[in-house]
Amino acid sequence: MRKKLFLPVISLCLIAILSLLGYLFIIFMGNYVIDEEKLVMNTASKLVDIEGNEITKLFLENRELVNISEIPDHVQQAFISVEDQRFYEHNGIDLRAIGRALYRDILAGGKVEGGSTITQQLAKNTFLTNDKSFLRKTKEAIISINLERRYSKAKILEMYLNQVYFGHGAYGIQSAAKLYFNKDVSKLTLEEGALLAGIPKAPSTYSPILNVEKSKERRDVILSLMGDQQYITYDEVVRTHGKTVKLQVNKKEERPWLSTYIDMVFDEAKEKYALSNEEMLRGGYTITVPLQVELQKSAYDLFQKNEYFPGTDQSVQGAFILIDNKSGGVISAIGGRDYVPKGLNRLNVTRQPGSTFKPIAVYAPSIESNLFHPYSLLKDQKITYENYTPENNDHHYEGKVTMFDAIISSKNAAAVWTLSELGIPKSKEYLKKVGISIKDEGLAIALGGLSKGVTPVQMANAYRTFTANGKYSEQHFIDKITNRDGEVIAENLPDEKQVYSPQTAWEMTRMLQHVVSEGTAKSGFFHGELAGKTGTTSYPNIKGAAKDAWFVGFTENVVGALWMGYDKTDDQHYLKHGSAYPTKLFKDILTDANWDQNVAFSVPEGVKDLGSPIRIENIDNVEAKYTFKPMGLITLTLEWDAQEDDRVEYRIYEQSDKEQKLVGTVTGKGYFEIPYVNIFSNNVYKVAPYNVQTKQEGVATEFVKPRFFSAN
Numbered sequence: 001m002r003k004k005l006f007l008p009v010i011s012l013c014l015i016a017i018l019s020l021l022g023y024l025f026i027i028f029m030g031n032y033v034i035d036e037e038k039l040v041m042n043t044a045s046k047l048v049d050i051e052g053n054e055i056t057k058l059f060l061e062n063r064e065l066v067n068i069s070e071i072p073d074h075v076q077q078a079f080i081s082v083e084d085q086r087f088y089e090h091n092g093i094d095l096r097a098i099g100r101a102l103y104r105d106i107l108a109g110g111k112v113e114g115g116s117t118i119t120q121q122l123a124k125n126t127f128l129t130n131d132k133s134f135l136r137k138t139k140e141a142i143i144s145i146n147l148e149r150r151y152s153k154a155k156i157l158e159m160y161l162n163q164v165y166f167g168h169g170a171y172g173i174q175s176a177a178k179l180y181f182n183k184d185v186s187k188l189t190l191e192e193g194a195l196l197a198g199i200p201k202a203p204s205t206y207s208p209i210l211n212v213e214k215s216k217e218r219r220d221v222i223l224s225l226m227g228d229q230q231y232i233t234y235d236e237v238v239r240t241h242g243k244t245v246k247l248q249v250n251k252k253e254e255r256p257w258l259s260t261y262i263d264m265v266f267d268e269a270k271e272k273y274a275l276s277n278e279e280m281l282r283g284g285y286t287i288t289v290p291l292q293v294e295l296q297k298s299a300y301d302l303f304q305k306n307e308y309f310p311g312t313d314q315s316v317q318g319a320f321i322l323i324d325n326k327s328g329g330v331i332s333a334i335g336g337r338d339y340v341p342k343g344l345n346r347l348n349v350t351r352q353p354g355s356t357f358k359p360i361a362v363y364a365p366s367i368e369s370n371l372f373h374p375y376s377l378l379k380d381q382k383i384t385y386e387n388y389t390p391e392n393n394d395h396h397y398e399g400k401v402t403m404f405d406a407i408i409s410s411k412n413a414a415a416v417w418t419l420s421e422l423g424i425p426k427s428k429e430y431l432k433k434v435g436i437s438i439k440d441e442g443l444a445i446a447l448g449g450l451s452k453g454v455t456p457v458q459m460a461n462a463y464r465t466f467t468a469n470g471k472y473s474e475q476h477f478i479d480k481i482t483n484r485d486g487e488v489i490a491e492n493l494p495d496e497k498q499v500y501s502p503q504t505a506w507e508m509t510r511m512l513q514h515v516v517s518e519g520t521a522k523s524g525f526f527h528g529e530l531a532g533k534t535g536t537t538s539y540p541n542i543k544g545a546a547k548d549a550w551f552v553g554f555t556e557n558v559v560g561a562l563w564m565g566y567d568k569t570d571d572q573h574y575l576k577h578g579s580a581y582p583t584k585l586f587k588d589i590l591t592d593a594n595w596d597q598n599v600a601f602s603v604p605e606g607v608k609d610l611g612s613p614i615r616i617e618n619i620d621n622v623e624a625k626y627t628f629k630p631m632g633l634i635t636l637t638l639e640w641d642a643q644e645d646d647r648v649e650y651r652i653y654e655q656s657d658k659e660q661k662l663v664g665t666v667t668g669k670g671y672f673e674i675p676y677v678n679i680f681s682n683n684v685y686k687v688a689p690y691n692v693q694t695k696q697e698g699v700a701t702e703f704v705k706p707r708f709f710s711a712n
Contacts, residue, residue: 041162044284195215290324302585303337320563361446373507375613
């Protein structure tokens with residue numbers, strides 16, 4: 001009797017021990033197989049502007065994570081009804097469902113029903129491949145049981161609903177709600193939730209976009225299941241069966257105008273913040289950028305118009321960047337007329353800058369070094385420097401010209417002479433301070449003759465120093481990056497360095513403003529104050545042909561550079577015209593976006609304004625006459641027609657038998673009196689205009705002899 005009782009007890013103990021060992025094995029293997037990092041799902045990142053408005057999404061999988069509390073009960077119940085009716089009762093494996101599925105498969109002679117729970121589906125989709133091996137099914141069971149041990153039912157359902165694929169690139173319930181109904185998941189109705197619950201089984205088959213009838217049939221089946229499980233009443237089932245499928249599809253907008261900017265955001269995230277492209281696409285980050293959407297769209301649209309690009313064919317290219325003066329944030333970027341993601345970004349390609357290089361390589365450094373000032377006279381002569389003989393474009397030389405006029409007229413000879421006085425080392429020192437390092441050692445630097453060239457990005461940011469009171473800092477595409485929890489993980493912190501004094505920066509601004517109003521950058525129209533410089537490099541093989549055409553300019557608020565040309569210039573591919581075209585396009589982009597219209601430059605505090613140039617004119621004639629004054633005094637009065645510019649000084653010279661001498665000056669007036677003169681002398685007089693800016697005297701009148709005039 002004892003022996004008979006002993007054997008069952010032993011058997012039960014063995015079963016218990018084996019069960020315990022099996023359970024411990026499952027737990028151990030679960031800890032080994034489950035990789036917690038894989039539960040951190042790929043989540044779409046998004047670009048937002050400085051006001052928090054979403055610009056676009058960036059993703060490997062278009063997914064937005066939501067908390068289970070944001071998902072309505074009837075939506076959760078719809079998925080449970082169709083995918084896992086005993087979800088709240090099993091521990092990850094539903095043996096009853098497996099048995100039922102196996103029974104139906106045997107009756108049908110093939111696989112007709114699955115027995116996987118929601119937990120198993122989460123395990124398979126997150127940790128495993130889609131192979132049908134016994135080992136994979138074993139791993140799936142082990143992982144499922146351990147997921148149930150680690151997480152609550154609510155958390156498992158949340159992870160499942162965030163993970164599942166709904167077709168058309170939408171991952172997770174939130175993205176699906178926005179794709180099919182253009183609403184947040186929390187706003188889904190009963191019939192909408194049921195329709196979404198039917199899609200994951202076969203997204204291409206049950207997509208309401210591709211097959212509305214099949215999706216409705218599937219929806220109605222799920223509604224009936226919800227009635228059977230008493231989640232809703234049968235009255236609700238009947239009513240919702242009668243409703244049509246009403247979609248409000250949020251179609252993905254094609255945004256080629258954003259391609260350059262997005263790529264440059266990726267590049268900066270990788271270089272400055274060590275965030276790879278893949279991490280940016282899957283990490284669910286919010287990336288705040290300084291982009292101005294309307295400016296970006298205007299630039300892109302105008303770049304598509306061939307009339308702005310004077311090439312031998314329609315394959316002429318261009319690049320454009322615009323930066324906020326104060327922050328250094330890039331507000332617009334176009335890397336090419338037909339730019340494609342990860343393609344050739346012409347904003348980063350070096351080109352010969354031509355005369356746009358003169359302000360930063362020659363004139364600003366020479367002012368800052370106290371070598372010259374805006375109204376200093378520079379040599380404008382055809383001079384040979386060893387084997388280098390720079391020539392003016394119009395082959396006209398004035399002998400001497402002010403820096404002001406040399407910039408306005410883009411005098412090559414004056415620029416090279418100024419660099420020869422400044423010295424190449426000093427020029428390169430200042431170029432390095434504004435972010436441009438070159439190895440060149442020749443005077444051709446003055447005219448942008450460089451071995452490697454510079455990029456539009458470099459040129460725009462170098463000019464920004466003029467608008468920032470002489471301070472330089474690097475441009476940026478990313479203001480800050482926050483993670484899924486709203487924590488700031490990266491933020492732009494500008495490192496400003498003083499390159500020029502505010503006075504030098506302002507004087508350059510004023511001179512470059514006149515380049516636009518009366519110099520080489522007059523092309524086009526802009527209803528506001530704009531400063532800038534043009535640049536053209538010639539293609540020597542063909543007369544009149546150009547290789548690169550530039551305009552670099554700025555307003556009170558923004559600074560930018562626009563380049564156009566061919567990726568490779570040859571006898572069949574060259575520009576027919578020069579810098580007038582990028583100048584006009586630059587102005588039209590700002591005008592089309594209604595940017596900085598009627599905005600004027602303001603003189604910085606503590607800075608002396610640079611007056612407009614004094615242009616002295618010849619005096620046509622001068623009249624000298626004796627006048628009798630009270631008390632019998634005789635006064636000599638000289639009169640002439642004064643210029644409208646009352647800053648002009650007039651010098652009065654007296655010629656006697658012995659010498660010529662300066663007897664007086666007057667500013668802004670057309671007369672001068674000399675009292676107590678000797679009427680018996682043979683002295684004669686002349687008047688000469690004098691430019692107080694350039695310290696240069698104009699052409700004097702002929703000497704005139706005084707005559708008598710009636711007394712007052």
